[in-house]
Structure formats: structure tokens, C-alpha cells
Amino acid sequence: MTKTFTFAILHFSVAFTITYLLTGSIIIGGTVALVEPAVNTVVFYFHEKVWRKFEKNKQAGIISL
Template identity: 35%
Template sequence: MARLAIAQLPTLKKTASYYLMHIVVAITVAYAVTGNLMVSLTLSLIEPTVQAVAFFVHEKAWSRRERARSEALAAAA
């Protein structure tokens, strides 16, 4: 179980980095549109949080797909 958590660390770090970048962009855009800092902060925390979870799931799905493809190629050889 601990080995699995360590293997997930690069993806979790990448997800956290993406999350922070997305929040900064979202705050900037929301503030430019609304002119209201509180509304901007609220909107900017909801959408990137959902995106971060979706990104993590997306990365795991692609990793699984690549692993299955590699295994199929290895089995065919």
C-alpha cells in the first residue's frame, strides 16, 4: 500500500501545481469580468477544484491505457 502511494506522488504533485496555476488564472479572469474580488475568489475556487479532480482521474486513465497497451504489445511479441 505504501508503495502505491509513493508511485502516485508525481501525479499528485503535478495535479497540485496545475491546481494552483488554474486558480491564479481563474481569479484574474473572474476579477476582470466581475470587478468583485469576493465573487472572483469564490468562482475561482469552485471550478479549479473540480478540474483538479478531473485532471487526476484523466491522468490515471491514460496511465492505465498506456500500461495495457504496453502489456498487449509485449504479449504479442
């Protein structure tokens, strides 16, 4: 759990820093640092579902999504 927590802090920090450097806005940087990881988490969930289906089909000899 510590590794996950430290990665989350790193992710938020990178998102904030990049956005702040591009916009100069603490508000926009903070918003992006909160929203982007949340959206990324949801997208990752669906990515994993599709990936598992792909691997299952590959094992069965079916090469389609």
C-alpha cells in the same frame, strides 16, 4: 513542494483575475478561484487513471479505453 505551492498560487491568481475581469465581481472571482482548481484536481486524478490504463493497453497491444 515549493514549486507546487507557487504553481497553486499562480493558478488561483489566474482564475481570480480572469473571472474578475469578465464579471467585475470580487465574490464571483474568489469563488471561481477556489472552486475551479479543486474541481480540476479531481478531474486530473481520473484523467491520470484513464491515461495509465490507456498506456498499459497500448503496451499490451490493445488500443481501446
